[in-house]
Amino acid sequence: MSNPHEATHWPRTVRLMWTxxxxxxxxxxFIHFFVTSLNKIVIFGFPLGFxxxxxGSLIAFVVMLFWFAxxxxxxxxxxxxxxxx
Amino acid sequence: xxxxxxxxGTSDFTANLGKIYAFYTGGFLTFVVILAILEQAGVPNxxxxxxxxxxxxxVYAFIGIMSRTMQVSEYYVAGRRVPALYNGMATGADWMSxxxxxxxxxxxxxxxxxxLGFVLGWTGGYVLVAILVGPYLRKFGxxxxxxxxxxxxxxxxxxxxxxxxxxxCSFTYVVAQIVGTGLIxxxxxxxxxxxxxxxxxxxxxxxxxxxxxxxxxWTQVAQYIVLIIAYLLPVVILSAQKFxxxxxxxxxxxxxxxxxxxxxxxxxxxLAVAGQIKPYIQPFTTYDPLNxxxxxxxxxxxxxxxxxxxxxxxxxxxxxxxxxxxxxxxLFIFMLYFTAPAYAAFAKLEVYQEVIGRAITxxxxxxxxxxKVGLINVCGAQxxxxxxxxxxxxxxxxxxxxxxxxxxxxxxxAIVISTPEIAGLPYVVSGLVAAGGLAAAxxxxxxxxxxxxxxxxxxxxxKMIDKNAPTARxxxxxxxxxxxxxxxxAYTASFRPAxxxxxxxxxxxxxxxxxxxxLVMGIWWKRTSSVAALAGMTVGFGLCLYYLVGTRYYAGSFxxxxxxxxxxxxxxxxxxxxxxxxxxxxxDSAAAWKAYDTFAQGIANWFGVKNISAGLFSLPLGFFIIxxxxxxxxxxxxxxxxxxxxxxxxxxRAIFQEKTx
Numbered sequence: 013m014s015n016p017h018e019a020t021h022w023p024r025t026v027r028l029m030w031t032x033x034x035x036x037x038x039x040x041x042f043i044h045f046f047v048t049s050l051n052k053i054v055i056f057g058f059p060l061g062f063x064x065x066x067x068g069s070l071i072a073f074v075v076m077l078f079w080f081a082x083x084x085x086x087x088x089x090x091x092x093x094x095x096x097x
Numbered sequence: 098x099x100x101x102x103x104x105x106g107t108s109d110f111t112a113n114l115g116k117i118y119a120f121y122t123g124g125f126l127t128f129v130v131i132l133a134i135l136e137q138a139g140v141p142n143x144x145x146x147x148x149x150x151x152x153x154x155x156v157y158a159f160i161g162i163m164s165r166t167m168q169v170s171e172y173y174v175a176g177r178r179v180p181a182l183y184n185g186m187a188t189g190a191d192w193m194s195x196x197x198x199x200x201x202x203x204x205x206x207x208x209x210x211x212x213l214g215f216v217l218g219w220t221g222g223y224v225l226v227a228i229l230v231g232p233y234l235r236k237f238g239x240x241x242x243x244x245x246x247x248x249x250x251x252x253x254x255x256x257x258x259x260x261x262x263x264x265x266c267s268f269t270y271v272v273a274q275i276v277g278t279g280l281i282x283x284x285x286x287x288x289x290x291x292x293x294x295x296x297x298x299x300x301x302x303x304x305x306x307x308x309x310x311x312x313x314x315w316t317q318v319a320q321y322i323v324l325i326i327a328y329l330l331p332v333v334i335l336s337a338q339k340f341x342x343x344x345x346x347x348x349x350x351x352x353x354x355x356x357x358x359x360x361x362x363x364x365x366x367x368l369a370v371a372g373q374i375k376p377y378i379q380p381f382t383t384y385d386p387l388n389x390x391x392x393x394x395x396x397x398x399x400x401x402x403x404x405x406x407x408x409x410x411x412x413x414x415x416x417x418x419x420x421x422x423x424x425x426x427x428l429f430i431f432m433l434y435f436t437a438p439a440y441a442a443f444a445k446l447e448v449y450q451e452v453i454g455r456a457i458t459x460x461x462x463x464x465x466x467x468x469k470v471g472l473i474n475v476c477g478a479q480x481x482x483x484x485x486x487x488x489x490x491x492x493x494x495x496x497x498x499x500x501x502x503x504x505x506x507x508x509x510x511a512i513v514i515s516t517p518e519i520a521g522l523p524y525v526v527s528g529l530v531a532a533g534g535l536a537a538a539x540x541x542x543x544x545x546x547x548x549x550x551x552x553x554x555x556x557x558x559x560k561m562i563d564k565n566a567p568t569a570r571x572x573x574x575x576x577x578x579x580x581x582x583x584x585x586x587a588y589t590a591s592f593r594p595a596x597x598x599x600x601x602x603x604x605x606x607x608x609x610x611x612x613x614x615x616l617v618m619g620i621w622w623k624r625t626s627s628v629a630a631l632a633g634m635t636v637g638f639g640l641c642l643y644y645l646v647g648t649r650y651y652a653g654s655f656x657x658x659x660x661x662x663x664x665x666x667x668x669x670x671x672x673x674x675x676x677x678x679x680x681x682x683x684x685d686s687a688a689a690w691k692a693y694d695t696f697a698q699g700i701a702n703w704f705g706v707k708n709i710s711a712g713l714f715s716l717p718l719g720f721f722i723i724x725x726x727x728x729x730x731x732x733x734x735x736x737x738x739x740x741x742x743x744x745x746x747x748x749x750r751a752i753f754q755e756k757t758x
Binding site (some may be wrong): 021028032037039041045055058061062064065067070072077078080092094096 | 138210213214216217220221222223225227229232347349350351352353354378380386390393394397415416420421423424425428431433435438621624665678742745746747748
């Protein structure tokens with residue numbers, strides 16, 4: 013192994029994967045279980061439950077993916093398995 | 098995000114991409130302005146419409162021809178040097194189909210909150226692509242998705258299974274896109290449907306035939322720019338007119354409030370009966386929660402399994418850029434999907450305030466424009482003109498001459514294409530929308546067609562029939578197959594098969610059931626054995642197909658076989674027996690069969706799961722079979738385990754080295 017941290021690469025990647033999968037499940041399903049209660053909160057005219065399905069979760073997905081790209085790249089670099097720039 | 102390109106010519110090209118597409122966007126906007134001036138100068142609408150179509154297809158064809166190639170890696174994976182951002186745009190166009198562009202807002206209009214299941218399902222899947230699949234396939238370095246199956250799961254049996262799944266989900270999908278181009282041509286440009294289908298076919302072929310993936314990539318970027326401008330412009334103008342703020346995605350909150358208020362008002366004014374209106378923001382009026390969340394899951398997992406999407410991530414220069422590219426893809430897709438609910442809300446308010454409650458002699462003009470092409474019915478008859486509407490409503494006993502809620506029926510497809518006219522915009526904007534819809538349909542068709550033709554030319558011909566085929570022959574075969582599949586798809590589309598369009602929804606469940614479990618476990622669980630993967634794919638896909646076909650085409654016998662699992666109540670079971678007896682008494686009566694079959698489709702299910710969410714059974718089953726059979730069979734060799742380690746590390750050369758010359 014060329015880098016002492018290389019062995020930690022896969023466990024860290026797996027941990028990041030489960031974190032992302034957890035967030036994904038939260039924004040895809042969990043939050044929408046409560047749509048009826050959330051709809052009672054209205055912000056700028058949007059009932060919150062409706063807003064989460066129409067925009068909120070989508071924004072979360074986009075932000076998550078940019079964050080994931082940089083987090084995984086950080087892991088790759090620290091473990092010495094990143095590609096050359 | 099710096100791109101290190103190899104070779105002088107390429108690095109020039111990559112470095113100049115920003116300039117090229119900025120120039121292209123500017124040119125396109127100038128063209129729109131010129132057409133607007135021509136329209137004011139009195140040039141007829143038909144000419145404007147045709148100019149839009151001719152020029153945009155001309156530009157795509159130009160890019161397609163400029164990108165022609167005789168290199169295998171250029172043809173299959175665009176030479177693997179598409180920067181993350183541009184691959185994101187190309188994926189956006191690849192992904193967003195005629196149905197997304199024309200139909201999505203309409204679905205939301207009709208279903209309200211429940212329609213948002215599609216918005217969520219068609220975006221969240223990219224999270225799965227990024228974390229579970231895409232970057233690993235990029236590192237593996239294959240040309241097609243079946244390549245990975247063949248390598249990981251012991252050869253051509255796995256390849257063949259993957260090809261079966263790929264063909265069954267992609268072919269109906271591509272036919273639906275070509276039907277889409279036909280409908281856009283027919284409705285917006287008054288072309289003959291069949292002519293429009295073959296114009297679409299020509300548009301698809303000039304983009305993809307000469308340059309394969311390379312040409313498709315650069316035309317898809319161009320098509321994304323056209324489609325997103327066309328989608329945003331009308332509703333941005335509408336929002337600016339109504340609220341003085343050109344951000345419809347934010348202003349439609351007020352529209353939602355107005356819709357809810359008007360829903361109650363219509364009941365008070367006697368325009369609608371209480372319970373007749375589905376409140377727009379209320380959840381679970383069309384789907385129950387099980388089907389709503391099941392649909393979201395199937396669409397998401399399906400997205401992460403569709404070969405035409407996955408293969409877009411084979412084209413990036415590195416694994417790092419593949420990940421980043423998924424994020425860009427989702428951002429570009431998000432631009433359209435978070436605008437669609439605004440379209441739906443604006444259209445809904447317009448209809449509720451300006452149409453319902455008006456005298457039938459005094460309806461807005463746009464109703465007749467879209468009534469003529471069969472998208473709007475008033476009082477149960479096609480709203481071709483004022484006289485037809487009045488005549489139809491007078492036939493209804495006790496009609497007071499005021500349009501009531503129940504009198505007005507609009508099809509989903511009308512929402513986006515009628516918005517320019519509702520907002521009172523000049524025809525040039527309608528022409529722009531037509532060009533955008535066409536771009537959406539063509540770009541998706543390009544990607545699908547390439548996925549199908551590559552599976553046939555690369556996987557079936559090169560890998561299974563003639564492993565020693567020289568490059569030139571491989572590329573010739575690839576092109577012949579591409580044209581063959583395209584013509585077959587256009588021919589099928591020319592019959593306007595209604596079922597095909599409905600079957601597109603099936604593609605997601607089929608892809609999810611057939612591909613996803615084996616793909617994910619093959620990468621994430623080293624113990625996954627070949628036999629287990631084959632078993633999981635066969636059973637998962639088979640069960641999904643059985644459920645889809647059984648509940649749709651053999652509803653009666655499906656219900657009788659599985660009546661124990663059906664959600665049917667006692668009353669429904671009795672009604673079923675009654676309808677069946679009626680049909681058996683008159684086996685030649687089409688009406689009796691239809692009544693029986695339609696009713697049976699409503700109760701032919703397991704635990705009430707609709708067939709659009711069929712993956713709900715086959716997906717977990719696929720995972721379970723792969724897991725349990727793997728534990729019972731010998732695991733992969735040490736060599737294969739080492740390869741899997743290789744796939745998981747971004748650094749290092751691709752595993753799968755192709756003979757390129």
